[in-house]
Amino acid sequence: MLEIQDFSFSFRDHRIFENLRAHCLPGEALLFEGPSGSGKSTLFRTLLGLEGPPSERIFHRGRSLKEWLRRDEREFRRSVQGIFSGGPSRWDPRLSLEVQCREAVEAGGVVWSRERFLRSLEGVGIPPETLRRRAHEASRGELQRLLLLRSLEREPSLILLDEPYQGLDPFSITLVARLLNLYRDRGGTLVLFLQPGEESGLRGSERKIPLKKNLP
Numbered sequence: 001m002l003e004i005q006d007f008s009f010s011f012r013d014h015r016i017f018e019n020l021r022a023h024c025l026p027g028e029a030l031l032f033e034g035p036s037g038s039g040k041s042t043l044f045r046t047l048l049g050l051e052g053p054p055s056e057r058i059f060h061r062g063r064s065l066k067e068w069l070r071r072d073e074r075e076f077r078r079s080v081q082g083i084f085s086g087g088p089s090r091w092d093p094r095l096s097l098e099v100q101c102r103e104a105v106e107a108g109g110v111v112w113s114r115e116r117f118l119r120s121l122e123g124v125g126i127p128p129e130t131l132r133r134r135a136h137e138a139s140r141g142e143l144q145r146l147l148l149l150r151s152l153e154r155e156p157s158l159i160l161l162d163e164p165y166q167g168l169d170p171f172s173i174t175l176v177a178r179l180l181n182l183y184r185d186r187g188g189t190l191v192l193f194l195q196p197g198e199e200s201g202l203r204g205s206e207r208k209i210p211l212k213k214n215l216p
Contacts, residue, residue: 001023001024001025001026001059001060001061001062001157001158001189002022002023002024002030002047002058002059002060002158002189002191003022003023003024003058003059003060004020004021004022004023004047004057004058004059005021005057005058005059006019006020006021006057007019007020007021007055007057007058008020009039009042009043009046009052011042016039016042016043017039017043017211020043020209022207022209024189024190024191024207025189026157026187026188026189027184027185027187027188027189028184028189028190028205028206028207029184029189029190029191029192029200029202029204029205029206029207030189030190030191030192030206030207030209031191031192031193031194031200031206031207031208031209032191032192032193032194032208032209032211033194033195033196033197033198033208033209033210033211034193034195034196034210034211034212035195035196035213037213038211038212038213039211040162040163040193040211041162041193043193043211044082044084044160044162044193045082046058047065047080047082047160047191048080048082048160049065049068049069049073049076050082053066054066054068054069054070060076060079060080060158061079061157074109077107077108078108078109078110078154078155078156079156079157079158080156080157080158080159080160081151081154081156081158081159081160082159082160082161082162083144083147083148083151083159083160083161083162083164084162085162085163085164085166085167087135087140087143087144087167088135088136088138088140088143090135090143090147091134091135091143092135093134093135093136094134095134096131096132096133096134097130097131097132097133097134097135097138097143097146098114098131098132101117101131101146101149101150101153102114104150104151104154105117105150105153105154108153108154110153110154110155112153116153117131117149117150117153118131120149120152120153121149124145124149124175124178124179125145125171125175126142126145126146130142130146139172140167140168140172141168141169141171141172141173141175141176142172144164144168144172144176145172145175145176145179148161148164148176148179148180149179152179152183156188157188157189158188158189158190158191159180159183159188159189159190159191160191160192160193161180161190161191161192161193162193163193163194163195164176164180164192165194165198165201173201174201176201177200177201177202180201180202181201181202181203184202184203184204190202196210
């Protein structure tokens with residue numbers, strides 16, 4: 001569950017958000033829509049505790065972000081997963097994709113199972129040999145699916161995605177959306193940051209909140 005209560009944020013005398021309110025329950029989806037410069041990436045990083053001081057007006061599972069990061073940051077990092085856009089730039093070019101997936105899963109305190117991960121790969125159209133490659137040898141769609149799969153391995157209760165379909169071909173968009181719908185069907189909470197008018201690819205209802213250009 002995610003709840004935002006009258007959250008305001010400024011940067012260099014520019015008001016980015018003012019009295020922002022939103023909530024999203026397990027199994028629900030929340031969409032923030034806005035053009036470049038509307039603060040989508042800032043809000044994305046803020047909800048992950050990566051931007052500005054931890055807020056007392058942002059809540060996850062009934063506890064404020066400030067309390068989570070002060071008392072139980074390890075559990076917060078496991079249960080709240082953020083997937084950035086960016087393709088190969090989000091991967092270490094020196095290491096294989098398998099090594100990086102395993103390290104990301106184990107960093108969340110989850111035991112890595114190669115067999116289980118290979119079964120997951122099959123379900124989203126990624127050949128097993130892809131794991132032996134480095135990021136520059138895989139397609140952007142494959143990398144996005146791997147980012148999502150390794151996050152799902154950590155069994156989070158909330159996943160945030162910053163423009164998850166950016167630069168993807170229609171086939172990859174369909175497969176990423178399938179993963180998101182399966183996660184939501186199991187009771188996971190989704191928060192997506194999209195461009196205005198961009199389709200979410202999600203089944204069922206979703207709550208949309210428009211973001212405007214930064215306030216003066």
